[in-house]
Amino acid sequence: MTFPPTPHHIWPSRWFDRAACASQPRDLFFPQSRTHERRSTPVALDVCGQCPVRDACLSHALATPERFGIWGGTTAAQRGWDKYGRPQRNPYGRIP
Numbered sequence: 001m002t003f004p005p006t007p008h009h010i011w012p013s014r015w016f017d018r019a020a021c022a023s024q025p026r027d028l029f030f031p032q033s034r035t036h037e038r039r040s041t042p043v044a045l046d047v048c049g050q051c052p053v054r055d056a057c058l059s060h061a062l063a064t065p066e067r068f069g070i071w072g073g074t075t076a077a078q079r080g081w082d083k084y085g086r087p088q089r090n091p092y093g094r095i096p
């Protein structure tokens with residue numbers, strides 16, 4: 001199955017030119033079901049772990065803010081968003 005490119009792929013950004021996820025499928029970083037999310041999240045985080053622009057990506061995700069998907073080696077929950085893209089009431093585990 002082929003997915004359209006992620007916003008990661010089409011945004012004009014110098015840092016994203018070196019992103020480790022540039023050749024990865026979109027649904028790896030934006031899973032469409034909870035079942036898929038459980039399988040894909042560890043794989044996506046492994047890709048982020050090898051990414052040379054991880055810090056820039058995380059800074060972007062926090063500043064924008066990006067409410068969904070994997071960015072900068074973090075899940076949306078770790079960035080403080082619930083599954084609907086709302087702020088978490090209990091941000092336990094949230095990154096500072």
Ligand code: SF4
Binds near residue numbers: 049058070
């Ligand atoms: S940190 Fe992860 S989501 Fe961000 S550009 Fe790198 S591989 Fe992609």
